[in-house]
Amino acid sequence: MGYKSLAQCVDDLEKHGHLIRIKEEVDPYLEMADIHLSVYEKQGPALLFENVKGSPFKAVSNLFGTIERSKFMFRDSLASVKQLVELRSDPIKALKNPFKYAGTGLAALSALPLKQSLFKQVFQKTTISRLPQIVNWPMDGGPFITMPQVFTEDVDKPGVMNGNLGMYRIQLAGNDYIQDREIGLHYQIHRGIGVHQTKANAKGQPLKVSIFVGGPPSHPLAAVMPLPEGLSELTFAGALGNRRFRYFRDEEGFVISADADFVITGTVYPQENKPEGPFGDHLGYYSLIHPFPLMKVHNVYHKKDALWSFTVVGRPPQEDTSFGELIHEITGSAIPQEIHGLKEVNAVDAAGVHPLLFAIGSERYTPYLKERKPQEILTISNHILGKNQLSLAKYLFIAAREDNEKLNTQQIEQFLTHILERIDLTRDLHFHTNTTIDTLDYSGDGLNTGSKVVFAAAGERKRELLSELSKDFKLNHFHHFSLAMPGVLVVQMPVYTDQQQAKKEISQLKEQLKANEMAALPLVVLCDDSDFTAANINNLVWVTFTRSNPAADIDGVDDFVVNKHWGCKGALIIDARKKPHHAPELIKDIEIEKKVKRMGEKGGTLHGII
Numbered sequence: 001m002g003y004k005s006l007a008q009c010v011d012d013l014e015k016h017g018h019l020i021r022i023k024e025e026v027d028p029y030l031e032m033a034d035i036h037l038s039v040y041e042k043q044g045p046a047l048l049f050e051n052v053k054g055s056p057f058k059a060v061s062n063l064f065g066t067i068e069r070s071k072f073m074f075r076d077s078l079a080s081v082k083q084l085v086e087l088r089s090d091p092i093k094a095l096k097n098p099f100k101y102a103g104t105g106l107a108a109l110s111a112l113p114l115k116q117s118l119f120k121q122v123f124q125k126t127t128i129s130r131l132p133q134i135v136n137w138p139m140d141g142g143p144f145i146t147m148p149q150v151f152t153e154d155v156d157k158p159g160v161m162n163g164n165l166g167m168y169r170i171q172l173a174g175n176d177y178i179q180d181r182e183i184g185l186h187y188q189i190h191r192g193i194g195v196h197q198t199k200a201n202a203k204g205q206p207l208k209v210s211i212f213v214g215g216p217p218s219h220p221l222a223a224v225m226p227l228p229e230g231l232s233e234l235t236f237a238g239a240l241g242n243r244r245f246r247y248f249r250d251e252e253g254f255v256i257s258a259d260a261d262f263v264i265t266g267t268v269y270p271q272e273n274k275p276e277g278p279f280g281d282h283l284g285y286y287s288l289i290h291p292f293p294l295m296k297v298h299n300v301y302h303k304k305d306a307l308w309s310f311t312v313v314g315r316p317p318q319e320d321t322s323f324g325e326l327i328h329e330i331t332g333s334a335i336p337q338e339i340h341g342l343k344e345v346n347a348v349d350a351a352g353v354h355p356l357l358f359a360i361g362s363e364r365y366t367p368y369l370k371e372r373k374p375q376e377i378l379t380i381s382n383h384i385l386g387k388n389q390l391s392l393a394k395y396l397f398i399a400a401r402e403d404n405e406k407l408n409t410q411q412i413e414q415f416l417t418h419i420l421e422r423i424d425l426t427r428d429l430h431f432h433t434n435t436t437i438d439t440l441d442y443s444g445d446g447l448n449t450g451s452k453v454v455f456a457a458a459g460e461r462k463r464e465l466l467s468e469l470s471k472d473f474k475l476n477h478f479h480h481f482s483l484a485m486p487g488v489l490v491v492q493m494p495v496y497t498d499q500q501q502a503k504k505e506i507s508q509l510k511e512q513l514k515a516n517e518m519a520a521l522p523l524v525v526l527c528d529d530s531d532f533t534a535a536n537i538n539n540l541v542w543v544t545f546t547r548s549n550p551a552a553d554i555d556g557v558d559d560f561v562v563n564k565h566w567g568c569k570g571a572l573i574i575d576a577r578k579k580p581h582h583a584p585e586l587i588k589d590i591e592i593e594k595k596v597k598r599m600g601e602k603g604g605t606l607h608g609i610i
Contacts, residue, residue: 002076002242003216006261006307009073010048010060018069019046019060022605027053028143030589033136033312034596036061037588038610040312040319045069045609052308055132059308063217064322071326073217077242082330111238113160113245116258120248123256123263123301127180128172131262131300132308137280138589141289142174144279147309149212149223150185151255152196155203160247160255164192165233167223170211170264175275175289184276185209185268185293188439188448197268197293206267209295210254214261214309216241225327226388252298261306266295278583283352283546284315285583287440290447314586315542316349324349339383341376343401345390346409348545350538354392354438355545358409359384363400363458374400374428374456381454385432392438394450395545400458413485413537420465420487420522422457425556426567430454433551442583443549451551463487466520475512484534488523489571492530496577499552506573510557518557518571526575533576547576 003009013019133143171184200207218241234245246258254265273291341362348356361380437450444450465487480492527533553575556568600610
């Protein structure tokens with residue numbers, strides 16, 4: 001649908017029953033976030049907050065709260081955009097099927113950004129402190145923008161077509177920021193904005209930054225889309241929204257999105273940082289305080305009746321889960337085209353996205369061997385771990401498509417079962433130590449520091465996984481344990497104190513495991529709460545893969561090292577207990593929860609929704 005504005009999108013959603021209005025005053029400190037979380041949990045409608053305490057502006061959230069609503073907003077353009085991405089990833093397809101792709105080039109051309117100065121007069125000015133000061137979690141360092149579109153240009157190649165539109169979190173206040181004059185930007189140096197900043201730094205120049213909030217829903221989606229090389233985010237936004245991205249430059253030369261509801265302009269100077277955070281993030285924990293680039297605010301623009309767009313980040317699934325599903329649907333064919341032999345890859349949302357990848361690739365290197373083993377899929381795994389955001393993963397489980405053509409990386413338990421049935425623990429684990437992991441992941445021993453491991457499985461089934469524990473199964477000194485899924489035993493352990501004590505406890509457990517027949521239980525997960533961890537597959541993968549650093553926390557029964565390769569002859573053990581250096585997990589404020597629940601009672605605004 002070619003929405004001209006966020007307001008037009010809101011009206012369309014309301015007309016079709018996809019949005020409700022909240023007319024009573026709501027507090028941006030925790031209350032708005034709790035309302036959003038409660039409605040999202042029930043897969044409810046988008047929300048328009050008409051009376052935000054302390055701000056003259058309305059706010060909207062949960063636009064992308066369901067995949068059905070996300071597709072509804074792009075119902076007129078989704079198919080053609082998928083073709084556009086597919087064609088950029090594999091241009092030869094146009095030659096093979098010219099009639100199917102006949103209009104794709106024209107669609108891309110008609111989506112090119114449009115520079116217009118007619119919109120300058122529609123913007124007014126305000127200050128940072130008058131914007132909705134939304135705080136999502138009790139320990140957050142201040143209010144954040146959680147649905148921004150951050151635009152920067154390449155100082156060596158100026159112009160919007162060489163610009164970058166990305167989504168990076170923005171801290172509006174708190175910590176040491178000077179109110180209304182400074183805000184904080186959080187991004188990783190390899191991202192588009194980081195590349196632009198590095199170039200500006202080398203020239204000793206400040207980097208000009210424009211932050212857009214609101215506008216047509218195609219704009220924030222374009223900001224998070226992993227696009228093929230050479231496809232501009234602004235062009236993609238135009239194609240997805242059936243409306244060219246309109247922009248102009250203000251008197252200071254900053255790019256202004258003509259369709260945005262708000263635009264914040266400012267500069268980032270070389271080597272100027274201030275502490276940013278904490279912030280409740282998508283792994284389900286807080287990212288802590290660290291120095292990040294400081295942006296000096298120049299202007300804050302807004303339109304009349306502007307709508308502030310926001311989301312709430314937390315343990316998956318959340319609204320960004322639908323973002324991810326929509327992205328996968330649009331670009332699902334792109335990455336396999338870039339990595340030879342790869343069939344599919346899935347960043348597992350339930351495990352916080354970046355900690356865990358599932359992949360399926362071809363295994364064709366040695367068809368003449370009696371016993372097939374991982375070879376080609378190991379080459380593919382190296383490609384995956386070197387690919388943009390996929391490089392942040394800690395755990396990669398990769399299977400051979402030839403073993404089961406129907407295997408699907410979206411089906412978590414079935415995929416893990418397939419791997420555990422086939423993996424040879426003496427041979428098929430491959431570690432990358434002393435390397436980088438996600439900045440938001442504190443399972444390692446420092447910021448952005450940790451390890452990775454590849455679980456590769458190819459060939460015939462090697463074991464039948466245990467699906468029920470016998471009454472005779474015992475672990476002396478370890479009384480709380482449970483079967484989380486076939487082949488996976490979770491064991492509740494004492495609170496983790498230090499690595500030396502952990503080694504003693506695990507050594508004791510290994511002796512107990514040897515006393516049991518463990519061939520059908522290849523994986524043992526150590527945790528703080530076995531009932532919670534084993535309750536469902538989402539809990540299992542969240543605890544296991546967000547609370548462990550592979551090189552430090554993987555052990556095994558009868559483990560050994562040969563030619564610097566680690567393996568184990570018995571069960572593999574992952575210590576997924578909370579460690580002293582881990583970040584705290586996200587917990588809601590009890591009093592705010594009670595207040596929001598009352599809104600769901602009879603006569604309340606959210607009755608019948610939450």
